[in-house]
Amino acid sequence: MSRVKGGVSWRNTPPGTVTFGASAMEVETGLWRSMRPVLDLEKCVSCLKCWVQCPDASIMTDEDARVCGINEYFCKGCGVCQAVCPAGAISMRPESDFSDCGKVCEPDKVMQLVKNTGMVGELVGS
Amino acid sequence: MGHSAERDEADTNRRVEMTSGNLAFAEAMRQINPDVVAAYPITPSTEIPMRFAEYVANGDVDTRYVAVESEHSAITACVGASVAGGRVMTASSANGVALMHEIFPIAASFRAPIVFGLVNRSLGAPVNIHCDHSDSMPERDSGWVQIYCEDAQEVYDTVMLSVRLAEHPDVLTPVFVCQDGFITSHCYEPVEFLQDESVRQFVGTREPRYPLLDVDNPVSYGSFTMSEHYFEIKRNQIEGLNNVSRVYRELSDEYVALSGREYPMIDRYMTDDADYVVVIMSSATGVVKDVVDDLRREGVRAGCLRVRMYRPFPSGEVREALSGKKCVAVLDRSASPGGVAPLAAEIKSALYMSPDRVPVFDYIFGLGGRDFFPDDARRVFQDLMDMRYEDGARYIGLLEEDD
Structure with a gap:
């Protein structure tokens, strides 16, 4: 078993630090998070301020462009969404409060979450 | 080095001129006709970009010459042009080389096959324009090939070999062609040049593997990379250096048939x-x-x-x-x-x-x-x-x- 999840052997690594299109989709920046945003849909008014301000496009929206969740695969926990929320619908809680702290999402689930953000149509890779 | 090997009959019409290490380097550049040269001249390598700029101004080459505001910018422009897919050359010395240091490991890691005329000069302070190897030796771990030449003839021949070596798919590594400041760079001695056509045939055209300008096959260079991939990328890069001696021997055999001149490692x-x-x-x-x-x-x-x-x-x-x-x-x-x-x-x-x-x-x-x-x-x-x-x-x- 590889000691690095998703790792590629050095012989099969493309030369020149080259990465191919849309590889940002594969990078789990959510691993950096120490504070997790928790969304209370009862309070959310779907004003989309968080959707506009999120630096990682982690705010997910449904078919009617209403806020429906937060993509924890990419969310770095910066807290901007909480700061801009006029309804007090987002709270920041320490990762250690959660039983799934540090668990890695399944790639298929991640791609579905990304599709749910409405920011991409066709996904490259995976 | 030996001068006794048999020569290719096609290249018997040679010319010998009195010239210097710098001007021999510049003449090699004229014959190679690179796509891009970005340079910020500094003693004692000044004559290389100076003479080459004349070739550009006179239309002897169709190189894009980029006049930049510092050595850091010069090597940065070279890296950009190289990953775009161009054949790229430049030159520098001493503190100019030191200012470029940040970019050298990036060039090597990007597998940018730049050929670099490094004219050895002591690193200040105190400021001194004469030769020692204190400018190139700090770059020994930057991931470039380093070849040190004894005389102007060897400089000329090494530029030819270096273009092929740097661009070889098993190597893909930039090369420093080093010569001693003033002693080699400025003293005149007879140098035998190949015919322009022979050079064109020997160096051919670069065939980049992942050129940035290939918009149909988009790639990124130098993306942020966490611990999952960095180690493998560096090890892959090291293999380029490990392949040099085999590839160099093959190229040397080809070059000795063309020129009659052989330069073992x-x-x-x-x-x-x-x-x-x-x-x-x-x-x-x-x-x-x-x-x-x-x-x-x-x-x-x-x-x-x-x-x-x-x-x-x-x-x-x-x-x-x-x-x-x-x-x-x-x-x-x-x-x-x-x-x-x-x-x-x-x-x-x-x-x-x-x-x-x-x-x-x-x-x-x-x-x-x-x-x-x-x-x-x-x-x-x-x-x-x-x-x-x-x-x-x-x-x-x-x-x-x-x-």
């Missing part, structure tokens, strides 16, 4: 039966070879080993050449303050696995262009013959209190 001068060998690099080698000739006439089995390729370091060849010698002196033209000088460290490391323990004496010479005379070389050989070993480096030509 190490230049052995009467080392086979020698008891005492002086190891040295670049232009000062000629002084040692002359003294070897004198000593041979006196019945001393002296020899000289010139290290031409420093990165990758040809450890196996060096070990084979020096094993079994009575003792060896290594003359470094730069210091590693507080440690063993760069060439001596490599030689000792190469000899560690030799069957017999070969004593190695360390010397530092020629810093800031301090002259190196035949008597200096003779004294080194005398130290070897008398087995006058000293712990740590000795300094050749340094003034002491009673001098």
Whole structure:
């Protein structure tokens, strides 16, 4: 078993630090998070301020462009969404409060979450 | 180096001109006609971009010449042009090289096959324009190939070889073509040039693997990379250097057929039966070879080993050449303050696995262009013959209190 999840052997690594299109989709920046945003849909008014301000496009929206969740695969926990929320619908809680702290999402689930953000149509890779 | 191999009949119409190491480099650039040159001239390499800019202005080449505001910008523009897919060349020296340092490992990691005229000059302070190797040696771990030339002819021929070596798919690594400031770069000597058409055929055109300008196959260079991939990328890069000696031998065979001139990675001068060998690099080698000739006439089995390729370091060849010698002196033209000088460290490391323990004496010479005379070389050989070993480096030509 590889000691690095998703790792590629050095012989099969493309030369020149080259990465191919849309590889940002594969990078789990959510691993950096120490504070997790928790969304209370009862309070959310779907004003989309968080959707506009999120630096990682982690705010997910449904078919009617209403806020429906937060993509924890990419969310770095910066807290901007909480700061801009006029309804007090987002709270920041320490990762250690959660039983799934540090668990890695399944790639298929991640791609579905990304599709749910409405920011991409066709996904490259995976 | 040898001059005896057979020549290709197609290239018999040669021309020989009196020229310098710098101008021989610039003439090679004219014949290669690179896509992009970005440079910020600095003594003693100034003449390379200066002469090449004339070729550009006169329409002798169709290179895009980028006049930039610093050496850091020069090498940065070179990296951009190289990953875009172009054939790229530049030149610099001393503190100009030092200012470029941040970008050198990036160029190597991007596998940007830039060919770089590095005209060796001492690194300030104090400011000094003359030769030593304190500018190129700090780059020995930057991931570039380093080749040190003895004379202007070798500079010219090495540029040709370096274009092919750098761009070879198994190597894909930038190359420093080093020559000694003023001694080689400015002194005039006869240099034999290939025909323009022969050069065009030898260097061909670059076939980049992942050119940034190929919009149908988009790629990114230098993306942020966490611990999952960095280690493998660096190891993959190191393999490019590991492949150099095989690829270089193949290219050297091809080039000797074209030019009649051959440049092994190490230049052995009467080392086979020698008891005492002086190891040295670049232009000062000629002084040692002359003294070897004198000593041979006196019945001393002296020899000289010139290290031409420093990165990758040809450890196996060096070990084979020096094993079994009575003792060896290594003359470094730069210091590693507080440690063993760069060439001596490599030689000792190469000899560690030799069957017999070969004593190695360390010397530092020629810093800031301090002259190196035949008597200096003779004294080194005398130290070897008398087995006058000293712990740590000795300094050749340094003034002491009673001098």
